[in-house]
Amino acid sequence: MHWRVDLRSKLADGIGIGLFLVIISFTFELLTQLVYHFLGRPGALIFALILMAVSVAALEESLRNRRAENERVLLGMFGGILGSLVTEISNQIGALALYSDAGIILFILVALIVWTLWRRGLPLGAKLYMQTLLLSWLTRIFLAGQQFMEAWSPIFIVVYQIIGYLGLLAGLFVCVWIIFRSQTRYERLRLALALWFSILLGMVVLIG
Numbered sequence: 001m002h003w004r005v006d007l008r009s010k011l012a013d014g015i016g017i018g019l020f021l022v023i024i025s026f027t028f029e030l031l032t033q034l035v036y037h038f039l040g041r042p043g044a045l046i047f048a049l050i051l052m053a054v055s056v057a058a059l060e061e062s063l064r065n066r067r068a069e070n071e072r073v074l075l076g077m078f079g080g081i082l083g084s085l086v087t088e089i090s091n092q093i094g095a096l097a098l099y100s101d102a103g104i105i106l107f108i109l110v111a112l113i114v115w116t117l118w119r120r121g122l123p124l125g126a127k128l129y130m131q132t133l134l135l136s137w138l139t140r141i142f143l144a145g146q147q148f149m150e151a152w153s154p155i156f157i158v159v160y161q162i163i164g165y166l167g168l169l170a171g172l173f174v175c176v177w178i179i180f181r182s183q184t185r186y187e188r189l190r191l192a193l194a195l196w197f198s199i200l201l202g203m204v205v206l207i208g
Contacts, residue, residue, distance in 0.1 A: 018195030062125025080132025167202030
């Protein structure tokens with residue numbers, strides 16, 4: 001009976017949550033494109049404000065110690081994904097150039113601030129929130145770099161395709177690790193984030 005419960009946790013809390021995060025990312029990405037296409041800049045701004053409110057609310061809930069550790073992890077990751085979409089919309093409407101040279105400098109600054117706070121005892125929910133947001137941001141910077149490098153030299157088309165397939169292969173490796181090596185539900189939730197990032201990176205590079 002114990003191994004059945006453990007297997008269910010590996011499939012649901014590890015692989016299931018990772019795939020769910022991927023679905024959320026691409027669903028809201030598609031929804032963002034539709035809002036921008038049909039409602040234009042004003043609609044995109046309103047949608048960004050809604051996402052920002054939900055993202056901050058998820059972050060707030062992830063910081064409440066009365067919630068179980070696993071709940072705080074999930075809320076932090078969900079809020080981070082929505083927060084990354086806010087930055088994506090801001091970049092699309094021209095409010096922030098997050099994927100340019102200046103955006104890379106800003107990314108490094110934010111990452112260093114988060115790393116400093118992390119060492120000083122950043123709460124669990126905030127850790128997962130910022131980790132998810134920064135990983136998504138990094139993926140977008142990588143995509144912008146792909147477009148530039150492929151235009152500069154055709155050889156980078158092959159290089160980025162290899163990186164994309166390696167990302168998907170890493171996702172498969174994470175799934176195997178979850179099933180055969182993971183021990184606790186918390187560990188599987190953390191690995192779900194790695195699975196999400198691997199698949200996200202692979203799909204963004206391969207399909208744009």
